[in-house]
Amino acid sequence: MDLFLALALQIVYGVSNLALISLGLAIIFGMMRVINLAHGEFIMLGGYTVIVATSHGVNLWFAMLVLAPLVVGLVGVIVERVLIRHLYGRMIDTLLATWGLSLFLIGAVTTIFGPQTTTTISPPIGAVQIGGYGSSGYELFLILITLAAVAGVYAVLRLTKLGLVARATMQRPDMASALGVSTSQVYMLTFGFGSAVAGLAGGLLAPITGVVPTVGAIYIAKAFITVISGGAAILAGTLSASSLLGVVNGVISYATGPTLGEVALLLTAIVIIRIMPQGITGRFFRKSL
Amino acid sequence: MKLSRRSLLRASAAGAATLAAPAIVRAANPIKMAAILDQSGGLELLGRPMLEATKLAVSEINAAGGLLDRQIELIAYDPQTTIQFYTQFATQAAAGDRVDVVHAGITSASREAIRPVLNRFQTLYFYNTLYEGGVCDYNNFCTGSTPAQTVEKLVPYAMNKWGKKVYIIAADYNYGHITADWVQKYVRDNGGENVAVEFFPLDVTNFGPTIKKIQTEKPDFVMSALVGAAHISFYRQYGAAGVNKEIPLASTTFTLGGEHKLVSAEEGNGMIVSFAYFEEIDTPANRKFVSDLRAFSSEDINYISETTARSYEGVHLWAEGVRKAGTTDRMAVIEALRSPVSFDGPSGTVTIEPKTNHLVQNVAIAELRDQVLHVLETFEAQPPSDTLLVCDLDANPNQSTFYFENGLKAAGIE
Numbered sequence: 041m042d043l044f045l046a047l048a049l050q051i052v053y054g055v056s057n058l059a060l061i062s063l064g065l066a067i068i069f070g071m072m073r074v075i076n077l078a079h080g081e082f083i084m085l086g087g088y089t090v091i092v093a094t095s096h097g098v099n100l101w102f103a104m105l106v107l108a109p110l111v112v113g114l115v116g117v118i119v120e121r122v123l124i125r126h127l128y129g130r131m132i133d134t135l136l137a138t139w140g141l142s143l144f145l146i147g148a149v150t151t152i153f154g155p156q157t158t159t160t161i162s163p164p165i166g167a168v169q170i171g172g173y174g175s176s177g178y179e180l181f182l183i184l185i186t187l188a189a190v191a192g193v194y195a196v197l198r199l200t201k202l203g204l205v206a207r208a209t210m211q212r213p214d215m216a217s218a219l220g221v222s223t224s225q226v227y228m229l230t231f232g233f234g235s236a237v238a239g240l241a242g243g244l245l246a247p248i249t250g251v252v253p254t255v256g257a258i259y260i261a262k263a264f265i266t267v268i269s270g271g272a273a274i275l276a277g278t279l280s281a282s283s284l285l286g287v288v289n290g291v292i293s294y295a296t297g298p299t300l301g302e303v304a305l306l307l308t309a310i311v312i313i314r315i316m317p318q319g320i321t322g323r324f325f326r327k328s329l
Numbered sequence: 330m331k332l333s334r335r336s337l338l339r340a341s342a343a344g345a346a347t348l349a350a351p352a353i354v355r356a357a358n359p360i361k362m363a364a365i366l367d368q369s370g371g372l373e374l375l376g377r378p379m380l381e382a383t384k385l386a387v388s389e390i391n392a393a394g395g396l397l398d399r400q401i402e403l404i405a406y407d408p409q410t411t412i413q414f415y416t417q418f419a420t421q422a423a424a425g426d427r428v429d430v431v432h433a434g435i436t437s438a439s440r441e442a443i444r445p446v447l448n449r450f451q452t453l454y455f456y457n458t459l460y461e462g463g464v465c466d467y468n469n470f471c472t473g474s475t476p477a478q479t480v481e482k483l484v485p486y487a488m489n490k491w492g493k494k495v496y497i498i499a500a501d502y503n504y505g506h507i508t509a510d511w512v513q514k515y516v517r518d519n520g521g522e523n524v525a526v527e528f529f530p531l532d533v534t535n536f537g538p539t540i541k542k543i544q545t546e547k548p549d550f551v552m553s554a555l556v557g558a559a560h561i562s563f564y565r566q567y568g569a570a571g572v573n574k575e576i577p578l579a580s581t582t583f584t585l586g587g588e589h590k591l592v593s594a595e596e597g598n599g600m601i602v603s604f605a606y607f608e609e610i611d612t613p614a615n616r617k618f619v620s621d622l623r624a625f626s627s628e629d630i631n632y633i634s635e636t637t638a639r640s641y642e643g644v645h646l647w648a649e650g651v652r653k654a655g656t657t658d659r660m661a662v663i664e665a666l667r668s669p670v671s672f673d674g675p676s677g678t679v680t681i682e683p684k685t686n687h688l689v690q691n692v693a694i695a696e697l698r699d700q701v702l703h704v705l706e707t708f709e710a711q712p713p714s715d716t717l718l719v720c721d722l723d724a725n726p727n728q729s730t731f732y733f734e735n736g737l738k739a740a741g742i743e
Contacts, residue, residue: 043545046541046544050537050538053537054537054538057535150369154629154631161593162565162568162569162593162595162596163569167569169571172544173544173545174544174572174575175570176566176569176570177569178569179537247565247569248565248566248569249559249561249562249565250558250562252558254371255558255559258532258558258559290537293538293539294538294541294542297527297528297539298527298529298530298533298538298539299528299529299530302533
């Protein structure tokens with residue numbers, strides 16, 4: 041029973057981990073049809089923000105929850121102004137440009153901080169005992185914060201005027217523009233918002249995975265697979281895809297080992313894309329956000 | 330003075346000749362050495378300090394008047410953690426630059442890519458990284474420690490300290506698989522039990538399911554041969570779940586890239602590791618090497634590990650061989666090296682073992698406490714007894730085989 045509980049918790053954590061690293065990418069892809077290959081590096085920048093801030097004496101919680109999204113959101117806004125806005129509607133070109141950006145960011149961070157960081161931060165919450173099994177209290181916290189982030193994104197898009205305007209702009213930019221919306225600003229803010237969520241993920245993951253300049257490469261593939269499997273609906277897509285892939289990966293990893301766990305995850309993604317080329321939300325939950 | 334074009338040309342030509350002449354006489358014919366070590370692309374954590382140490386050794390030799398009254402010219406290539414560049418640069422170094430020796434390779438995959446190239450172009454090759462053992466190549470000197478030197482000491486030490494049930498986790502490529510084979514063998518040889526063996530692709534970051542499994546199996550300790558940046562997550566997650574206080578860790582790879590500075594003291598405390606060199610080795614020779622390298626290096630070196638120190642010692646060993654041979658002719662240098670030569674370096678005395686072209690070297694076991702390694706026990710002059718099981722270059726010099734390519738069973742080792 042203890043094992044079952046500990047394992048269930050582990051799988052829920054696996055799911056929320058996938059959701060957390062994919063959410064920022066999903067916002068940018070779902071709203072703007074831009075695939076941001078520098079997403080992993082945005083996560084990495086979030087991690088570095090936390091490390092730099094805490095080494096200057098900033099409170100860890102403040103650094104993770106406020107500074108990381110703020111800094112990476114600003115980076116996102118700059119990137120959108122300088123690079124992305126010239127490339128709307130040209131998906132292949134955006135792929136190339138953001139891939140170049142990712143290489144640039146890795147190089148820049150390596151130059152500034154060296155190929156590895158020496159600063160360490162430990163998870164600020166200790167271990168929790170469930171029967172005979174130790175689990176990380178910080179992982180529990182991450183599950184909760186992922187839920188909060190998803191709720192927050194829902195609230196912004198569904199309940200605020202800004203969200204309404206943004207969704208309208210994405211559906212019919214010409215009509216929104218005719219009604220007096222500055223579409224260019226909306227694009228900029230949406231991209232910044234997606235980047236900020238990526239920064240939040242990076243900040244939160246820094247204490248359990250550590251940060252090196254190349255850490256983004258680890259996240260981008262999984263985030264990408266989750267978003268594509270999920271389809272266009274930002275929240276329903278991310279949640280359904282990360283639940284499915286996370287459960288498959290967690291169960292198979294425990295039963296056989298991590299190699300087959302990864303294989304099973306990828307296989308599931310392939311099957312999803314084969315049956316539902318538009319992703320899960322191309323068929324189910326079509327009207328959802 | 331009136332300066333016509335003609336007189337200007339004549340004057341500058343004469344000037345250039347005067348300037349160039351002594352330089353030409355002095356550096357008539359430098360000895361060329363190539364270093365092919367990853368400076369970017371993922372393995373720079375290891376490759377950058379290795380190149381700095383190589384440069385330090387070259388500059389020391391040059392400052393002392395060079396080799397055979399000739400300076401050494403170092404040509405460095407960055408293969409960017411890409412195997413294809415390794416073959417390309419090895420060909421360039423051997424056929425284009427016509428170097429006298431190549432010091433190259435970090436992963437076993439890169440070594441296996443360039444070994445045939447350097448054999449074909451008959452260029453002497455030094456591989457200075459610790460690895461899984463088994464290379465038997467007349468032209469190739471492997472100076473790193475091998476499992477019979479490190480794992481063989483670490484496993485019984487950990488079993489005496491913690492108990493006989495061992496859980497093995499390793500990276501999913503040939504180093505991890507072959508090292509896991511060795512760990513299993515030594516656990517069996519010492520009367521222990523291998524509870525489980527698990528392999529992880531290099532990009533796995535979520536170790537939650539495995540940590541739960543380790544808690545279910547309740548081994549006496551976990552033996553890790555995990556590799557690379559992503560796998561550092563294991564140690565952090567293991568610490569975060571509080572398991573490291575109940576089930577301790579031993580490793581054949583941790584700290585090699587300075588990983589112990591990357592996890593917190595609490596997460597790393599109590600772990601034991603075994604290598605041929607530690608920065609903390611307290612001898613005058615090592616203290617001098619550490620301060621010289623830190624002063625010489627153009628960038629901060631987080632931790633000086635075996636691969637870095639061995640890159641330095643590898644260059645000096647080769648230089649000893651050239652001095653003894655009195656020429657840079659490849660066969661003469663190889664014979665001189667195998668005669669054999671020794672070098673007193675920061676890790677102690679290293680001597681070439683002629684049957685395998687590996688090293689007889691000191692190894693040590695160290696424990697991690699508050700991000701600092703404390704040497705617990707040193708084993709002097711350990712032979713590469715794993716490679717000696719399969720390789721005898723004295724009896725058969727005409728070979729360039731990697732015996733452990735398909736694991737230990739295929740090599741006939743139980």
